[in-house]
Amino acid sequence: MSQTGTLADPADVMLRLLAPEGKQDPYPLYEEMRAHGALVDLGGAHVFATGYAECARALREPDLLSTDGAVQDVKMPGWRDHSSWRWLTTNMLFSNDPDHERYRRFFSSAFSARSVEAWRPTVESIAGEVVEHVAVLGAGRATVDLVGEFSFRFAMGVIGELLGIPAEDRQGMRGMIGDITTALDPIGDLSELERGDAGMDRLAEYCHALVASRRRALGTDLTSAFIRARDKTGELTERELVANIMLLIVAAAEAPQDLLSNMVRLALEHPGHADRLREDPAAAPGFVDETLRFDPAVQALNRVAARDMDYFGVRLAKGTPLTLLIAAGNRDPRRFPDPGVFDPARPDNQPLTLSGGAHFCLGAALARMAAETAVPLLLRRFPGLALAGRPTFRDQLVQRGHATLPVTTG
Ligand code: HEM
Known part of the structure:
Protein backbone atom coordinates (compact mmCIF):
# COMPACT_ATOMS: atom_id res chain seq x y z
CA MET A 1 0.00 0.00 0.00
CA SER A 2 2.59 2.58 0.98
CA GLN A 3 5.13 3.77 -1.54
CA THR A 4 8.76 3.55 -0.49
CA GLY A 5 12.01 4.91 -1.93
CA THR A 6 13.34 8.34 -1.08
CA LEU A 7 10.34 9.30 1.03
CA ALA A 8 10.92 10.02 4.71
CA ASP A 9 10.04 7.08 6.92
CA PRO A 10 6.43 7.56 8.14
CA ALA A 11 7.42 6.80 11.75
CA ASP A 12 9.97 9.60 11.46
CA VAL A 13 7.33 11.96 10.03
CA MET A 14 5.13 11.21 13.06
CA LEU A 15 8.02 11.98 15.41
CA ARG A 16 8.60 15.30 13.66
CA LEU A 17 4.87 16.03 13.85
CA LEU A 18 5.04 15.62 17.61
CA ALA A 19 8.10 17.85 18.00
CA PRO A 20 7.49 21.52 18.91
CA GLU A 21 8.20 22.73 15.33
CA GLY A 22 5.78 20.16 13.90
CA LYS A 23 3.01 21.33 16.19
CA GLN A 24 3.54 24.95 15.14
CA ASP A 25 3.00 24.03 11.47
CA PRO A 26 1.88 20.43 10.94
CA TYR A 27 0.56 20.88 7.39
CA PRO A 28 3.77 20.18 5.40
CA LEU A 29 4.25 17.03 7.49
CA TYR A 30 0.76 15.79 6.66
CA GLU A 31 1.75 16.07 2.99
CA GLU A 32 4.87 14.00 3.69
CA MET A 33 2.60 11.43 5.32
CA ARG A 34 0.14 11.55 2.41
CA ALA A 35 3.00 10.79 0.02
CA HIS A 36 2.93 7.29 1.56
CA GLY A 37 -0.75 6.89 0.78
CA ALA A 38 -4.24 7.60 2.04
CA LEU A 39 -3.59 4.89 4.63
CA VAL A 40 -0.14 4.48 6.12
CA ASP A 41 0.47 1.14 7.82
CA LEU A 42 3.36 1.07 10.30
CA GLY A 43 3.98 -2.65 10.02
CA GLY A 44 0.56 -3.58 11.38
CA ALA A 45 1.32 -1.83 14.70
CA HIS A 46 -0.49 1.42 13.96
CA VAL A 47 -2.34 2.74 10.91
CA PHE A 48 -2.69 6.42 9.99
CA ALA A 49 -5.38 7.76 7.65
CA THR A 50 -4.56 10.86 5.60
CA GLY A 51 -7.42 10.55 3.08
CA TYR A 52 -10.82 12.19 3.34
CA ALA A 53 -12.86 9.13 2.34
CA GLU A 54 -10.79 6.89 4.62
CA CYS A 55 -11.36 9.16 7.64
CA ALA A 56 -15.05 9.67 6.85
CA ARG A 57 -15.72 5.95 6.55
CA ALA A 58 -13.83 5.16 9.76
CA LEU A 59 -15.95 7.65 11.70
CA ARG A 60 -19.08 5.82 10.58
CA GLU A 61 -17.76 2.29 11.19
CA PRO A 62 -19.25 0.85 14.41
CA ASP A 63 -16.41 -1.67 14.75
CA LEU A 64 -13.82 1.09 14.99
CA LEU A 65 -14.03 2.02 18.64
CA SER A 66 -13.41 5.24 20.50
CA THR A 67 -10.77 5.16 23.26
CA ASP A 68 -12.75 3.75 26.19
CA GLY A 69 -11.38 2.20 29.40
CA ALA A 70 -10.93 -1.28 27.90
CA VAL A 71 -9.04 0.20 24.94
CA GLN A 72 -6.83 2.22 27.30
CA ASP A 73 -5.99 -0.91 29.33
CA VAL A 74 -4.19 -2.18 26.24
CA LYS A 75 -2.94 1.12 24.80
CA ASN A 96 -18.63 2.93 23.25
CA ASP A 97 -22.02 1.27 23.30
CA PRO A 98 -23.90 0.51 25.39
CA ASP A 99 -22.63 3.38 27.62
CA HIS A 100 -22.23 5.77 24.71
CA GLU A 101 -25.78 5.27 23.53
CA ARG A 102 -27.09 5.78 27.07
CA TYR A 103 -25.11 8.99 27.62
CA ARG A 104 -25.92 10.39 24.19
CA ARG A 105 -29.64 9.72 24.68
CA PHE A 106 -29.56 11.52 28.02
CA PHE A 107 -27.83 14.69 26.75
CA SER A 108 -28.67 15.04 23.07
CA SER A 109 -32.15 16.58 23.18
CA ALA A 110 -30.74 19.59 25.09
CA PHE A 111 -28.69 20.49 22.00
CA SER A 112 -31.36 20.10 19.31
CA ALA A 113 -31.57 22.56 16.41
CA ARG A 114 -34.62 24.07 18.08
CA SER A 115 -32.73 24.66 21.36
CA VAL A 116 -29.87 26.27 19.45
CA GLU A 117 -32.27 28.63 17.66
CA ALA A 118 -33.86 29.58 20.99
CA TRP A 119 -30.39 30.43 22.37
CA ARG A 120 -29.62 32.85 19.52
CA PRO A 121 -30.66 36.05 21.40
CA THR A 122 -28.55 35.01 24.42
CA VAL A 123 -25.57 34.27 22.17
CA GLU A 124 -25.97 37.63 20.39
CA SER A 125 -26.10 39.46 23.68
CA ILE A 126 -22.96 37.70 25.02
CA ALA A 127 -21.16 38.46 21.72
CA GLY A 128 -22.11 42.13 22.10
CA GLU A 129 -20.78 42.27 25.66
CA VAL A 130 -17.52 40.56 24.77
CA ARG A 141 -4.28 51.51 20.59
CA ALA A 142 -3.45 49.11 23.43
CA THR A 143 -2.64 45.57 22.34
CA VAL A 144 -5.34 43.02 23.15
CA ASP A 145 -4.82 39.24 23.18
CA LEU A 146 -7.94 38.04 21.43
CA VAL A 147 -7.53 34.38 22.48
CA GLY A 148 -8.29 35.11 26.10
CA GLU A 149 -10.28 38.31 25.84
CA PHE A 150 -12.49 37.50 22.88
CA SER A 151 -12.41 33.81 21.91
CA PHE A 152 -12.32 32.13 25.30
CA ARG A 153 -14.40 34.80 27.01
CA PHE A 154 -17.16 34.42 24.41
CA ALA A 155 -17.09 30.60 24.14
CA MET A 156 -17.03 30.19 27.92
CA GLY A 157 -19.67 32.90 28.26
CA VAL A 158 -22.03 30.91 26.04
CA ILE A 159 -21.60 27.49 27.67
CA GLY A 160 -21.40 29.11 31.12
CA GLU A 161 -24.72 30.84 30.56
CA LEU A 162 -26.37 27.63 29.30
CA GLU A 168 -17.62 35.65 37.82
CA ASP A 169 -16.23 32.07 37.71
CA ARG A 170 -15.95 31.68 33.93
CA GLN A 171 -12.74 33.44 32.93
CA GLY A 172 -10.84 31.77 35.78
CA MET A 173 -11.57 28.35 34.23
CA ARG A 174 -9.34 29.00 31.21
CA GLY A 175 -6.19 27.47 32.71
CA MET A 176 -7.78 24.23 33.90
CA ILE A 177 -9.61 23.69 30.61
CA GLY A 178 -6.46 24.25 28.57
CA ASP A 179 -4.54 21.88 30.84
CA ILE A 180 -7.12 19.13 30.38
CA THR A 181 -6.79 19.16 26.59
CA THR A 182 -3.06 18.39 26.88
CA ALA A 183 -4.07 14.88 28.04
CA LEU A 184 -5.36 14.21 24.51
CA ASP A 185 -1.92 14.40 22.88
CA PRO A 186 0.13 11.24 22.32
CA ILE A 187 2.54 10.68 25.19
CA GLY A 188 5.84 8.88 25.62
CA ASP A 189 5.53 8.59 29.39
CA LEU A 190 2.59 8.58 31.80
CA SER A 191 4.13 11.49 33.73
CA GLU A 192 3.15 13.66 30.74
CA LEU A 193 -0.44 13.34 31.97
CA GLU A 194 0.28 15.32 35.14
CA ARG A 195 -0.81 18.65 33.70
CA GLY A 196 -4.04 17.13 32.41
CA ASP A 197 -4.62 15.40 35.74
CA ALA A 198 -4.21 18.66 37.65
CA GLY A 199 -6.63 20.50 35.34
CA MET A 200 -9.13 17.67 35.56
CA ASP A 201 -8.96 17.58 39.37
CA ARG A 202 -9.69 21.30 39.55
CA LEU A 203 -12.57 21.07 37.09
CA ALA A 204 -14.02 18.02 38.88
CA GLU A 205 -13.97 19.86 42.18
CA TYR A 206 -15.65 22.83 40.54
CA CYS A 207 -18.33 20.71 38.84
CA HIS A 208 -19.14 18.72 41.98
CA ALA A 209 -19.74 22.05 43.75
CA LEU A 210 -21.75 23.36 40.79
CA VAL A 211 -24.02 20.30 40.76
CA ALA A 212 -24.46 20.49 44.54
CA SER A 213 -25.39 24.18 44.44
CA ARG A 214 -27.78 23.75 41.48
CA ARG A 215 -29.41 20.79 43.20
CA ARG A 216 -30.11 22.96 46.25
CA ALA A 217 -31.81 25.60 44.08
CA LEU A 218 -32.84 24.15 40.74
CA GLY A 219 -33.24 26.74 38.01
CA THR A 220 -33.85 27.00 34.26
CA ASP A 221 -30.24 26.22 33.27
CA LEU A 222 -29.15 22.95 31.63
CA MET A 246 -17.14 18.44 32.46
CA LEU A 247 -17.01 17.26 28.84
CA LEU A 248 -19.60 19.83 27.83
CA ILE A 249 -17.57 22.60 29.44
CA VAL A 250 -14.23 21.57 27.91
CA ALA A 251 -15.67 20.76 24.46
CA ALA A 252 -17.66 23.98 24.28
CA ALA A 253 -14.86 26.21 25.50
CA GLU A 254 -11.63 24.96 23.94
CA ALA A 255 -12.44 23.99 20.32
CA PRO A 256 -14.77 26.97 19.81
CA GLN A 257 -12.04 29.23 21.27
CA ASP A 258 -9.65 27.88 18.63
CA LEU A 259 -12.20 28.14 15.83
CA LEU A 260 -12.92 31.79 16.70
CA SER A 261 -9.23 32.72 16.94
CA ASN A 262 -8.48 31.01 13.64
CA MET A 263 -11.42 32.77 11.96
CA VAL A 264 -10.16 36.16 13.10
CA ARG A 265 -6.57 35.40 12.04
CA LEU A 266 -7.70 34.14 8.63
CA ALA A 267 -9.91 37.22 8.21
CA LEU A 268 -6.93 39.48 8.98
CA GLU A 269 -4.79 37.55 6.49
CA HIS A 270 -7.50 37.82 3.80
CA PRO A 271 -8.91 41.37 3.93
CA GLY A 272 -11.24 40.77 0.96
CA HIS A 273 -12.90 37.83 2.70
CA ALA A 274 -13.03 39.86 5.93
CA ASP A 275 -14.92 42.65 4.16
CA ARG A 276 -17.39 40.14 2.73
CA LEU A 277 -17.93 38.78 6.23
CA ARG A 278 -18.56 42.32 7.51
CA GLU A 279 -21.03 43.15 4.75
CA ASP A 280 -22.96 39.95 4.03
CA PRO A 281 -24.37 37.74 6.83
CA ALA A 282 -24.80 34.97 4.23
CA ALA A 283 -21.00 34.76 3.94
CA ALA A 284 -20.58 33.59 7.54
CA PRO A 285 -21.46 29.86 7.25
CA GLY A 286 -18.99 29.34 4.40
CA PHE A 287 -16.29 31.15 6.35
CA VAL A 288 -16.88 28.92 9.38
CA ASP A 289 -16.76 25.71 7.32
CA GLU A 290 -13.64 26.77 5.46
CA THR A 291 -11.88 27.66 8.73
CA LEU A 292 -12.85 24.26 10.13
CA ARG A 293 -11.43 22.62 6.99
CA PHE A 294 -8.31 24.71 6.48
CA ASP A 295 -7.01 24.97 10.06
CA PRO A 296 -9.05 22.65 12.26
CA ALA A 297 -9.21 23.02 16.04
CA VAL A 298 -9.16 19.22 16.26
CA GLN A 299 -6.44 17.70 14.09
CA ALA A 300 -6.66 13.97 14.79
CA LEU A 301 -9.03 11.35 16.21
CA ASN A 302 -8.20 7.87 17.48
CA ARG A 303 -10.02 4.61 16.89
CA VAL A 304 -9.23 0.94 17.56
CA ALA A 305 -10.38 -2.09 15.54
CA ALA A 306 -12.91 -4.14 17.54
CA ARG A 307 -12.36 -7.16 15.26
CA ASP A 308 -10.13 -8.28 12.41
CA MET A 309 -11.23 -6.27 9.42
CA ASP A 310 -10.38 -5.17 5.92
CA TYR A 311 -10.23 -1.41 5.62
CA PHE A 312 -9.69 -0.05 2.10
CA GLY A 313 -7.49 -3.07 1.41
CA VAL A 314 -5.44 -2.74 4.60
CA ARG A 315 -5.79 -5.53 7.14
CA LEU A 316 -6.60 -4.26 10.61
CA ALA A 317 -6.15 -6.97 13.21
CA LYS A 318 -8.38 -6.71 16.28
CA GLY A 319 -6.85 -4.12 18.62
CA THR A 320 -4.95 -2.20 15.93
CA PRO A 321 -4.90 1.54 16.67
CA LEU A 322 -6.00 3.76 13.80
CA THR A 323 -5.28 7.48 13.91
CA LEU A 324 -7.45 9.60 11.64
CA ARG A 335 -11.79 15.64 -2.28
CA ASN A 349 -17.47 21.94 1.83
CA GLN A 350 -17.91 19.27 4.48
CA PRO A 351 -14.83 19.21 6.67
CA LEU A 352 -14.17 16.23 8.92
CA THR A 353 -13.54 18.51 11.90
CA ARG A 368 -21.58 27.19 14.12
CA MET A 369 -24.29 29.61 15.24
CA ALA A 370 -22.02 31.13 17.89
CA ALA A 371 -19.08 31.59 15.50
CA GLU A 372 -21.33 33.00 12.75
CA THR A 373 -22.59 35.53 15.28
CA ALA A 374 -19.46 36.68 17.10
CA VAL A 375 -16.74 36.98 14.45
CA PRO A 376 -18.66 39.17 11.95
CA LEU A 377 -19.74 41.36 14.87
CA LEU A 378 -16.11 41.81 15.99
CA LEU A 379 -15.01 42.65 12.43
CA ARG A 380 -17.83 45.15 11.94
CA ARG A 381 -17.17 46.82 15.30
CA PHE A 382 -13.46 47.23 14.50
CA PRO A 383 -12.95 47.99 10.79
CA GLY A 384 -9.30 48.77 11.57
CA LEU A 385 -8.60 45.53 13.48
CA ALA A 386 -4.95 44.56 12.82
CA LEU A 387 -2.37 42.11 14.06
CA VAL A 398 -4.59 17.06 18.72
CA GLN A 399 -6.42 20.12 20.02
CA ARG A 400 -4.48 22.77 18.14
CA GLY A 401 -5.04 26.49 18.44
CA HIS A 402 -3.53 29.87 19.04
CA ALA A 403 -1.85 30.55 22.36
CA THR A 404 -1.91 34.28 21.63
CA LEU A 405 -3.43 36.50 18.96
CA PRO A 406 -2.30 40.06 19.66
CA VAL A 407 -4.25 42.80 17.88
CA THR A 408 -4.99 46.49 17.96
CA THR A 409 -8.60 47.44 17.43
CA GLY A 410 -7.83 50.50 15.23
C1 HEM B 1 -15.36 24.40 16.79
C2 HEM B 1 -16.04 23.80 17.69
C3 HEM B 1 -16.03 22.32 17.91
C4 HEM B 1 -15.27 21.34 17.33
C5 HEM B 1 -14.20 21.48 16.27
C6 HEM B 1 -15.70 20.09 17.90
C7 HEM B 1 -15.22 18.85 17.54
C8 HEM B 1 -15.71 17.65 17.97
C9 HEM B 1 -15.28 16.36 17.51
C10 HEM B 1 -14.20 16.11 16.47
C11 HEM B 1 -15.99 15.42 18.20
C12 HEM B 1 -15.95 13.89 18.04
C13 HEM B 1 -14.66 13.24 18.36
C14 HEM B 1 -14.64 11.80 17.91
O1 HEM B 1 -15.36 11.41 16.97
O2 HEM B 1 -13.85 11.02 18.49
C15 HEM B 1 -16.87 16.12 19.09
C16 HEM B 1 -17.72 15.50 19.97
C17 HEM B 1 -18.41 16.18 20.91
N1 HEM B 1 -18.57 17.55 21.01
FE1 HEM B 1 -17.73 18.95 19.84
N2 HEM B 1 -16.67 20.33 18.83
C18 HEM B 1 -16.91 21.69 18.86
C19 HEM B 1 -17.83 22.35 19.65
C20 HEM B 1 -18.60 21.77 20.60
C21 HEM B 1 -19.53 22.46 21.47
C22 HEM B 1 -19.86 23.95 21.40
C23 HEM B 1 -20.04 21.54 22.30
C24 HEM B 1 -21.06 21.82 23.37
C25 HEM B 1 -22.18 21.36 23.49
C26 HEM B 1 -19.48 20.24 21.95
C27 HEM B 1 -19.77 19.04 22.55
C28 HEM B 1 -19.36 17.81 22.10
C29 HEM B 1 -19.73 16.55 22.73
C30 HEM B 1 -20.60 16.39 23.96
C31 HEM B 1 -19.14 15.53 21.98
C32 HEM B 1 -19.21 14.02 22.24
C33 HEM B 1 -20.24 13.42 21.32
C34 HEM B 1 -20.26 11.90 21.40
O3 HEM B 1 -19.25 11.29 21.75
O4 HEM B 1 -21.32 11.33 21.11
N3 HEM B 1 -18.61 20.42 20.91
N4 HEM B 1 -16.69 17.47 18.93
Missing part, protein backbone atom coordinates in the same frame (compact mmCIF):
# COMPACT_ATOMS: atom_id res chain seq x y z
CA MET A 76 -1.87 2.93 27.95
CA PRO A 77 -1.39 0.51 30.88
CA GLY A 78 -1.25 2.49 34.12
CA TRP A 79 -3.82 5.04 32.92
CA ARG A 80 -6.13 4.20 35.82
CA ASP A 81 -3.72 6.03 38.15
CA HIS A 82 -4.46 9.24 36.23
CA SER A 83 -7.55 11.27 36.96
CA SER A 84 -7.55 12.87 33.47
CA TRP A 85 -8.28 9.56 31.78
CA ARG A 86 -10.43 8.20 34.60
CA TRP A 87 -12.78 11.14 34.01
CA LEU A 88 -12.45 11.10 30.22
CA THR A 89 -13.44 7.44 29.96
CA THR A 90 -16.59 8.23 31.95
CA ASN A 91 -17.85 10.68 29.31
CA MET A 92 -19.64 9.99 26.04
CA LEU A 93 -16.74 10.92 23.79
CA PHE A 94 -14.47 8.24 25.22
CA SER A 95 -17.14 5.53 25.52
CA VAL A 131 -16.91 42.84 21.77
CA GLU A 132 -17.48 45.91 23.98
CA HIS A 133 -15.07 44.41 26.53
CA VAL A 134 -12.46 44.19 23.74
CA ALA A 135 -13.22 47.82 22.82
CA VAL A 136 -12.46 48.94 26.39
CA LEU A 137 -9.21 46.96 26.55
CA GLY A 138 -8.13 48.17 23.10
CA ALA A 139 -8.71 51.88 23.75
CA GLY A 140 -5.72 54.09 22.98
CA LEU A 163 -25.05 25.50 32.17
CA GLY A 164 -25.71 28.09 34.89
CA ILE A 165 -22.04 28.71 35.73
CA PRO A 166 -21.82 32.06 37.58
CA ALA A 167 -20.37 34.78 35.32
CA THR A 223 -27.27 21.70 34.70
CA SER A 224 -30.52 21.90 36.66
CA ALA A 225 -32.37 20.12 33.85
CA PHE A 226 -29.77 17.32 33.80
CA ILE A 227 -29.93 16.96 37.62
CA ARG A 228 -33.74 16.78 37.51
CA ALA A 229 -33.64 14.09 34.80
CA ARG A 230 -30.93 12.09 36.56
CA ASP A 231 -32.59 12.21 39.94
CA LYS A 232 -35.92 11.19 38.40
CA THR A 233 -34.78 8.41 36.05
CA GLY A 234 -31.53 7.17 37.59
CA GLU A 235 -30.23 6.72 34.04
CA LEU A 236 -26.80 8.05 34.99
CA THR A 237 -24.68 7.72 38.09
CA GLU A 238 -23.68 10.94 39.82
CA ARG A 239 -20.11 10.48 38.54
CA GLU A 240 -21.34 10.01 34.96
CA LEU A 241 -23.42 13.17 35.27
CA VAL A 242 -20.44 15.18 36.49
CA ALA A 243 -18.06 13.65 33.89
CA ASN A 244 -20.35 14.60 31.03
CA ILE A 245 -20.94 18.12 32.35
CA LEU A 325 -5.42 12.64 10.66
CA ILE A 326 -8.57 14.62 9.92
CA ALA A 327 -6.59 17.82 9.32
CA ALA A 328 -4.83 15.93 6.50
CA GLY A 329 -8.14 14.49 5.27
CA ASN A 330 -9.47 18.04 5.05
CA ARG A 331 -6.67 18.81 2.59
CA ASP A 332 -7.03 15.64 0.51
CA PRO A 333 -6.70 16.83 -3.14
CA ARG A 334 -8.99 13.96 -4.26
CA PHE A 336 -10.95 19.36 -2.31
CA PRO A 337 -9.49 21.12 -5.37
CA ASP A 338 -6.60 23.45 -4.38
CA PRO A 339 -6.80 22.25 -0.78
CA GLY A 340 -4.07 24.64 0.40
CA VAL A 341 -6.11 27.68 -0.67
CA PHE A 342 -8.41 29.32 1.89
CA ASP A 343 -11.67 29.77 -0.02
CA PRO A 344 -14.81 30.48 2.07
CA ALA A 345 -16.94 30.18 -1.10
CA ARG A 346 -15.82 26.56 -1.65
CA PRO A 347 -18.82 24.48 -2.80
CA ASP A 348 -19.79 21.22 -1.06
CA LEU A 354 -16.87 17.97 13.67
CA SER A 355 -16.50 14.19 13.27
CA GLY A 356 -19.31 11.98 11.99
CA GLY A 357 -21.23 8.83 12.87
CA ALA A 358 -22.06 7.97 16.47
CA HIS A 359 -19.72 10.58 18.00
CA PHE A 360 -20.68 13.44 15.65
CA CYS A 361 -20.15 16.63 17.63
CA LEU A 362 -23.14 17.21 19.86
CA GLY A 363 -22.45 20.94 19.88
CA ALA A 364 -21.97 21.37 16.12
CA ALA A 365 -25.05 23.54 15.53
CA LEU A 366 -24.31 25.64 18.61
CA ALA A 367 -20.64 26.07 17.64
CA ALA A 388 -0.02 43.63 16.64
CA GLY A 389 2.55 40.84 16.59
CA ARG A 390 3.01 37.29 15.44
CA PRO A 391 0.22 34.97 16.63
CA THR A 392 1.61 31.91 18.42
CA PHE A 393 0.23 28.38 18.63
CA ARG A 394 0.04 26.19 21.73
CA ASP A 395 2.46 23.27 21.91
CA GLN A 396 -0.27 20.71 21.19
CA LEU A 397 -1.13 18.55 18.21
